[in-house]
Amino acid sequence: MHFNTLRYFYDKASGQNPSFYYRGPFLERFTPSILDMSQASPGMEIQQNMGKKISYMLVECFQNVIKHAEILPEDQKDISGEGMFSFKSLNGAFVINSINLVYNKDVERLTGLVENVNSMNEADLKQYYLDKLRNNEINDKGGAGLGLIEMARKSGQKILHDTEQLNDQYSLFHQQITVRKNTSDSTEYSSMLQESGDFYKRMTAENMVLFYKGDFNQKSIMPLLDMAEHKLHDKSAGQKRTLRAAHVTVEVLQNISKHARAVDADGQRFGVFMMGKMNGSLSILAGNIVPVSEKIFLEEKLDYLISLDHDGLKELHRSTLRASVRFENKTNSGLGLIEVAQASSESLRYQFYPHGEDQYLFALQVII
Amino acid sequence: MFAPPKKVELESLHIPATSETPEVNLVADGGLSRIEGKSLPENAFEFYEPVVLWMRQFALRADTPLMLELKFDYFNSSSGRYLFEILNILEQSRHKQSYRIIWRCDKDDELMIDKGEELKSLIDVPFEVRVV
Numbered sequence: 006m007h008f009n010t011l012r013y014f015y016d017k018a019s020g021q022n023p024s025f026y027y028r029g030p031f032l033e034r035f036t037p038s039i040l041d042m043s044q045a046s047p048g049m050e051i052q053q054n055m056g057k058k059i060s061y062m063l064v065e066c067f068q069n070v071i072k073h074a075e076i077l078p079e080d081q082k083d084i085s086g087e088g089m090f091s092f093k094s095l096n097g098a099f100v101i102n103s104i105n106l107v108y109n110k111d112v113e114r115l116t117g118l119v120e121n122v123n124s125m126n127e128a129d130l131k132q133y134y135l136d137k138l139r140n141n142e143i144n145d146k147g148g149a150g151l152g153l154i155e156m157a158r159k160s161g162q163k164i165l166h167d168t169e170q171l172n173d174q175y176s177l178f179h180q181q182i183t184v185r186k187n188t189s190d191s192t193e194y195s196s197m198l199q200e201s202g203d204f205y206k207r208m209t210a211e212n213m214v215l216f217y218k219g220d221f222n223q224k225s226i227m228p229l230l231d232m233a234e235h236k237l238h239d240k241s242a243g244q245k246r247t248l249r250a251a252h253v254t255v256e257v258l259q260n261i262s263k264h265a266r267a268v269d270a271d272g273q274r275f276g277v278f279m280m281g282k283m284n285g286s287l288s289i290l291a292g293n294i295v296p297v298s299e300k301i302f303l304e305e306k307l308d309y310l311i312s313l314d315h316d317g318l319k320e321l322h323r324s325t326l327r328a329s330v331r332f333e334n335k336t337n338s339g340l341g342l343i344e345v346a347q348a349s350s351e352s353l354r355y356q357f358y359p360h361g362e363d364q365y366l367f368a369l370q371v372i373i
Numbered sequence: 374m375f376a377p378p379k380k381v382e383l384e385s386l387h388i389p390a391t392s393e394t395p396e397v398n399l400v401a402d403g404g405l406s407r408i409e410g411k412s413l414p415e416n417a418f419e420f421y422e423p424v425v426l427w428m429r430q431f432a433l434r435a436d437t438p439l440m441l442e443l444k445f446d447y448f449n450s451s452s453g454r455y456l457f458e459i460l461n462i463l464e465q466s467r468h469k470q471s472y473r474i475i476w477r478c479d480k481d482d483e484l485m486i487d488k489g490e491e492l493k494s495l496i497d498v499p500f501e502v503r504v505v
Binding site: 222223226227230245248249251252255256259262319322323326327329330338340341343344348 | 392413414415447449457458483491495
């Protein structure tokens with residue numbers, strides 16, 4: 006996972022705000038985090054009714070994936086079977102993509118279920134839903150298939166799907182739920198099914214686990230942190246590195262939130278965050294938009310931090326801490342970046358990419 | 374004739390924990406005070422302001438010892454800045470020899486051990502880093 010990965014995802018997610026991708030495994034405990042994140046975007050709050058509907062769909066969709074995803078046995082870990090869950094908000098629609106592992110023997114049945122739901126109109130779907138409720142059918146996955154019907158009913162759109170055979174035992178089941186924000190929107194969103202598959206391939210190839218692009222406020226940071234923390238728990242890496250990584254994640258996320266420049270009328274603090282594994286280390290890449298004047302300041306500051314060794318950073322932290330209290334500086338006066346540099350196992354790396362006429366996308370990489 | 378030191382009236386301060394902020398339990402009568410949990414508020418000033426004000430009042434009292442136990446799962450850099458300010462207030466007090474800070478941390482938590490050692494080296498108040 007390098008700067009060009011950030012650029013690839015950043016460019017591909019152009020026009021999406023927020024845009025979120027998570028590569029499996031799918032855990033029930035992530036449901037509240039996903040819900041919180043979807044509600045943290047100011048755009049969603051404006052469209053209150055829409056926001057509630059989307060939250061409902063997200064939960065249904067995520068739990069449906071949890072129910073149906075098979076877990077790859079240890080001896081087959083070489084195939085890309087973790088799956089992916091993603092959502093993004095575009096101008097005209099909210100799109101939820103999921104990819105999950107299924108047995109080849111189940112593909113026909115699953116495809117049939119989706120096709121059956123897709124063939125029904127609103128009235129048929131309602132009747133089908135009520136019949137299912139009355140008959141109280143529970144399948145071997147602990148569900149009644151109600152989730153799928155609800156997704157079709159609430160979205161009012163066909164459920165897009167595709168399957169991709171991985172080997173003689175497993176396939177990946179791709180699914181897309183589209184919720185149009187207004188009835189006049191006639192944009193085709195079917196290409197996003199393919200795009201989600203492309204993202205998944207790239208995430209797998211680069212061992213990337215999390216991508217978020219959107220508004221950075223405390224409400225969107227907390228669920229990201231919760232998911233990142235879980236991903237950071239790596240038995241082989243040990244508790245010490247996990248704690249260090251969690252600390253860096255907090256600082257990096259809050260740094261974006263503090264310094265991200267409002268780029269639109271909503272005053273959102275726009276940024277991008279991604280996390281992955283690289284040669285046995287953890288790699289965190291983060292970016293936000295900065296004006297030209299800040300570019301020069303940041304370059305100087307980062308080059309200085311990079312030039313310091315362990316003891317130099319320690320001394321700088323001590324003197325900065327003292328100065329912040331002595332001069333009653335209410336902010337943390339740059340302590341965050343120093344702490345990130347201290348926790349990083351390699352030198353910090355950074356890049357600036359032109360963004361519009363007088364702004365830059367500032368990207369920072371931390372290896373732990 | 375000098376007037377006797379004025380008794381500084383102070384009530385105990387309790388702030389319950391949230392997912393972003395620690396539990397604060399500051400005891401006015403000299404019992405065990407504690408700040409414990411995670412501390413990563415976006416606006417650390419807002420959260421720590423009542424704690425800083427309480428500590429300023431407490432530091433004026435002549436007759437009350439303080440045992441302050443600090444235990445963090447982790448804290449962000451802005452919280453670190455306010456922790457330092459709190460300890461700095463205690464250091465400036467004329468009664469600092471009756472204060473005792475205990476920094477509790479897990480033996481695997483290298484980061485919190487380092488943070489405790491750093492604060493200890495910056496502050497001239499009885500300070501123990503207790504690794505368990």
